[in-house]
Each structure stands twice: as structure tokens, then as C-alpha cells.
Amino acid sequence: MQASQTQTTVHPEPEDSGKVRDIKVSVIIPTMNEPAISKVVNETRQALKHYVTEIIVVDKSTDDTPKKARKAGARVITQEQIGYGNAYLLGFRHVSPDADIVVMMDGDYTYDPYEIPLLIDPIVDGYADIVLGNRFGHMEEGAMNVRNRMGNGLITATINVLYKLRLRDSQSGFRAMSRTAMEMMEITSEGMPFASEMIIDARKKSIRIAEVPIRYRQRVGVPKLKAYKDGSLILGLVIRMVRDYNPLTIFLPIGGLLMLGGVIAWAFVVQEWLQTGIISRFASVVGGTMLFLAGLQIVFFGLLADIILVALRSRR
Ligand SMILES: Nc1nc2c(ncn2[C@@H]2O[C@H](COP(=O)(O)OP(=O)(O)OP(=O)(O)O)[C@@H](O)[C@H]2O)c(=O)[nH]1
Ligand SMILES: [Mg+2]
Incomplete structure (x- = not known):
């Protein structure tokens, strides 16, 4: 699915207050052949220009994605193994020791880097330790097909019932967390279930989770998610993990x-x-x-x- 290349959005100037200058934000972007990576990295730098920023691209591409990411100003780490979760676990290990906040974002331009401050603010203001972007807040037409919408609904409802949460969108890949929350987490999923395990692990450790509405666009490039295989893996993990949470x-x-x-x-x-x-x-x-x-x-x-x-x- 290709996103419309003609769409333009006017973004407000990022807030310039003394508050944000001292905060170091580390943005991790996993990539596997993502043609929009230059735009994602450039917009991230622009959106966070009033923060101290590092952009880490964890790459498993066979095309020129790493070259483009490097040129746009990202630090590129080559992933030897495979998997979405494996990429983040590797990325976490490369976060600078002085980073205060870690942001997770896809490299496919579905998420709007100018909305990163929306995710960071509740952490900076002390209301949450992990903030999830809720894509149903402002979902563009055609950004998520009916099958994925239903799968997400089923997984989110199961997580909510089993773990006593009230999430709208458990599978969002646009997240921010405090450095402390990142260090507390013990996630082992190497693939797509990583996103769910992160929520469950946070819940077990009483790490505060908040959701904020975000934009969601049609992706640029080929999806890596295998809806049925990944969907059942995620659901299996969610049900399996409840044994250790509330047997x-x-x-x-x-x-x-x-x-x-x-x-x-x-x-x-x-x-x-x-x-x-x-x-x-x-x-x-x-x-x-x-x-x-x-x-x-x-x-x-x-x-x-x-x-x-x-x-x-x-x-x-
Ligand atoms: N490094 C690395 N990146 C990956 C791997 N699998 C997926 N990704 C990246 O992780 C991000 C999420 O994958 P997507 O294909 O966008 O999955 P999704 O967001 O659930 O599905 P869409 O709604 O189609 O975007 C993208 O930036 C991918 O390029 C992997 O094994 N290694
Ligand atoms: Mg995506």
C-alpha cells in the first residue's frame, strides 16, 4: 500500500520552552526496507529540535534504507538477527546512558514525528511512565484494513479483560517511555508480540501506562506484519502470560x-x-x-x- 505522496500537513512550530531543552530524547526506529526513512528521520529531527535528540535506526534491510537513514542524520545499527521485538531489544541496548525518554516509532511514515511531543509530555509532566499512541484517535481512511482492525480489537479486548486495563489500541507501534521504565522491563518476545509483552510486563510491575490520540496514515512501502500468523502469536502470548500475572x-x-x-x-x-x-x-x-x-x-x-x-x- 502506498500512501498518497501529495498530502501535506502544516505543523505548528515545536514548543520552545526552557523545560524541554534539558531533556534528552532517544528515538528508536526499526527498519526493514522502508522507502520513507529519510522523511521519517528528517521530520523527527525537526520535530525535536528543542530537545537533545538521538535517532537510532535498527536496520535489517536489503535496500538503501541504512544509507538514507545515515544521510538524514540517524545512527544506524545493523541487526544480525531478525524480528521487530529483537530490533527494539537491540535498540534499547544502544540508548545513550544520559537519555531521559525513549520513543518507539515505525519507519514507514504511518506515524507523524511531529506528534512525538504529545507522547513525551505526560512523562515529562509526571503523569505516566509509558505513553501509547492511540491510532483510532485520528485514523486516516484506508490506513488500517478491516481485518487488522478486528484483530487489534480482539487482542486489545483480551488484554483489557485479563490484565484489567482500559486501552483502545494495544498494537500501536508509536510509544514513549521513561528511561527508568525501559530499564525495568524484561521483555523476551523477538517478533511482533513484543508490543503486547511490553504492556503486560509494565502492568505486572505497576508501571503507569497512558494513551493519547494520534494520527495514523497509510504506510509507505510493503507491510512486514503477517496478520494471521502474528495475530495468533500475539493472542497466544497474551493468554499464556496471564498465568504469571493472575493465575x-x-x-x-x-x-x-x-x-x-x-x-x-x-x-x-x-x-x-x-x-x-x-x-x-x-x-x-x-x-x-x-x-x-x-x-x-x-x-x-x-x-x-x-x-x-x-x-x-x-x-x-
Ligand atoms: N530491523 C527490523 N525492523 C523490522 C522488522 N520487522 C519489521 N520491522 C520494522 O518495524 C516497523 C513495523 O513494521 P510494520 O510492517 O510497519 O508493521 P505494522 O506497523 O504492524 O503494519 P502496517 O500497519 O502495515 O504498517 C517497520 O518500520 C518495519 O520496517 C525486523 O525484523 N527487523
Ligand atoms: Mg507500520
């Missing part, structure tokens, strides 16, 4: 369902015994008892895991 949300319903199955099987046995005085449903007796005991064990396991987690958290 009861997984173990209680599963154990409860098994116990209910056991009780229903026994109900038939008892009904027959009351009516006829005999017990002939031996399969129900054995199966129902096994179901009930298995369910009970799972519930106890969940409770035990929960007690251990609470104890571990209170010792931190």
Missing part, C-alpha cells in the same frame, strides 16, 4: 468447569439411586469422581500459585 483467571474457570462436570455426572448417579435404589452408571461414578478431583486439584494449584505470587511481589 486464578486461568485456573479458576478451568478447574471450576471440570468440577461442575463431575457434579453433573454424579447428579445422574444419585437421581438413579433415588428412583431405583441401585447404581448402574459406573462410568459416571468413576468419570465424575475423576473430573471433580482433577478440577479441585487445578483450583488448588491456582490458589497456591496466587499465594506464591502475592508473597513474591510483597518481598520486592
